[in-house]
Amino acid sequence: MSRSTISVPDLRLLLLAVLGLLLAGCGPTKVVVEGNFPSPLIEPLPMKLGIWYPETFSGHEFFDEAKTRSDSSWIVQTGAAQVAMWDTLLEGMFVETIHMKGEPGPEQMNQLVDAVLIPEVDELQYAIPAHTNVKVYEIWMRYRFKLVTSGGEPIGDWTMTAYGKTPTAFLQSDQAAVNLAAVMALRDAGANFATNFTRVPQVQVFLDERGIVPLESGL
Amino acid sequence: MRAVPRLLRLATVLLAGLSTAACVTSTVDEMVFNEPVEGIGDSTVVILGRRHAADYETEPDFIQCVGDHISSRDRSITVIGELEFVNSLYPWFEPRTAPLHPQNIDRLLLQEPVAERMAELKTEYMIWIDGKTERSDSMGSMTCGIGPGGAGCFGFGTWSDDSDYEAVIWDFTDRAEVGRVNTTASGQSYMPAVVVPIPIIAPVQGTACDGIGDQLLEFLSSEY
Numbered sequence: 116m117s118r119s120t121i122s123v124p125d126l127r128l129l130l131l132a133v134l135g136l137l138l139a140g141c142g143p144t145k146v147v148v149e150g151n152f153p154s155p156l157i158e159p160l161p162m163k164l165g166i167w168y169p170e171t172f173s174g175h176e177f178f179d180e181a182k183t184r185s186d187s188s189w190i191v192q193t194g195a196a197q198v199a200m201w202d203t204l205l206e207g208m209f210v211e212t213i214h215m216k217g218e219p220g221p222e223q224m225n226q227l228v229d230a231v232l233i234p235e236v237d238e239l240q241y242a243i244p245a246h247t248n249v250k251v252y253e254i255w256m257r258y259r260f261k262l263v264t265s266g267g268e269p270i271g272d273w274t275m276t277a278y279g280k281t282p283t284a285f286l287q288s289d290q291a292a293v294n295l296a297a298v299m300a301l302r303d304a305g306a307n308f309a310t311n312f313t314r315v316p317q318v319q320v321f322l323d324e325r326g327i328v329p330l331e332s333g334l
Numbered sequence: 335m336r337a338v339p340r341l342l343r344l345a346t347v348l349l350a351g352l353s354t355a356a357c358v359t360s361t362v363d364e365m366v367f368n369e370p371v372e373g374i375g376d377s378t379v380v381i382l383g384r385r386h387a388a389d390y391e392t393e394p395d396f397i398q399c400v401g402d403h404i405s406s407r408d409r410s411i412t413v414i415g416e417l418e419f420v421n422s423l424y425p426w427f428e429p430r431t432a433p434l435h436p437q438n439i440d441r442l443l444l445q446e447p448v449a450e451r452m453a454e455l456k457t458e459y460m461i462w463i464d465g466k467t468e469r470s471d472s473m474g475s476m477t478c479g480i481g482p483g484g485a486g487c488f489g490f491g492t493w494s495d496d497s498d499y500e501a502v503i504w505d506f507t508d509r510a511e512v513g514r515v516n517t518t519a520s521g522q523s524y525m526p527a528v529v530v531p532i533p534i535i536a537p538v539q540g541t542a543c544d545g546i547g548d549q550l551l552e553f554l555s556s557e558y
Contacts, residue, residue: 155425158446282390
């Protein structure tokens with residue numbers, strides 16, 4: 116009759132694996148935002164726009180620590196979706212867009228463009244039914260945009276808000292609903308930017324100086 | 335031992351009674367400003383949900399249901415899918431930018447790419463649906479257990495659903511509102527559980543969908 120035995124190192128490994136699994140079970144709820152973003156149906160502005168995404172933007176994530184033991188912590192990673200949405204939007208809004216090789220500045224050798232747009236997520240907040248007792252998932256974002264020359268000299272600086280929500284009715288999990296709310300917020304950000312970019316006073320001055328005439332847009 | 339068959343018989347009677355009770359009451363109001371002359375021919379129609387309210391959203395599945403109802407009753411009508419339309423005209427039909435009045439379409443069509451896309455889509459009617467289905471008056475309780483002999487539930491739950499939707503019909507060619515259809519529906523659903531929970535659902539949203547769909551067919555179809 117054979118008898119199997121577990122050695123002490125094996126037992127230690129087993130305990131570590133169990134502990135790892137237990138800790139993984141207690142980890143934060145993670146959402147990597149994913150979505151498809153349509154190109155804007157808009158007359159492109161006749162200018163060459165440079166784009167520079169700071170690392171805080173292209174790798175943007177939001178962490179919310181659980182307040183109580185029954186709550187779950189949340190990590191919402193929006194960076195990849197932000198880049199996908201803004202690339203699609205800006206490519207449709209301007210006759211030419213170019214990604215900068217480095218952050219615009221006096222010492223930086225960069226491609227020649229009319230202006231460089233630098234977006235940043237100033238703030239992100241979310242609400243799920245567990246927080247609000249309302250059957251709606253919401254994402255609210257505030258962006259800060261800087262428009263600078265390729266040498267880094269400021270042209271304009273302004274903020275813009277975006278909001279997305281989704282009801283619980285047609286989705287299964289909290290993660291899927293938060294993802295869809297984030298996609299809606301990104302679409303809203305794109306719509307807000309596309310319809311209001313030429314109305315930003317500093318941008319208007321810049322376009323006037325360059326003789327760039329935008330078509331009538333917005334409702 | 336005779337208690338079990340008696341309990342089952344009682345449950346069967348209860349279920350039979352409740353299945354007839356889970357009914358829906360519905361009303362449909364219609365206001366027509368310009369009588370439709372004939373169907374939309376080879377033009378298309380798009381049905382869109384209003385999403386700009388703070389506390390609710392018109393459900394995408396309700397919009398889909400109304401579209402399916404129309405195209406299944408008259409197969410000659412082409413209903414453009416909501417997401418397809420909104421994506422192909424991005425960003426002009428997002429909650430923040432969608433036109434709230436038919437007169438806004440003129441300003442939208444000032445943009446050449448938008449005018450071209452609209453011409454491609456051949457949209458004759460644009461129908462906006464605003465409203466929601468809400469659950470209220472939930473009552474009852476149910477307990478479920480698991481043991482060596484098996485698992486089961488016992489109890490009773492009931493709730494009511496209320497639908498309230500309004501469809502506003504824009505004639506895209508004339509850029510004018512030509513009619514409004516309002517539908518309300520309410521119904522009581524039940525969930526008795528004797529070992530197994532058996533939901534008896536009142537099809538409130540489906541009834542509202544059929545009501546609004548039938549009225550819209552009068553605008554869109556030459557057969558109604």
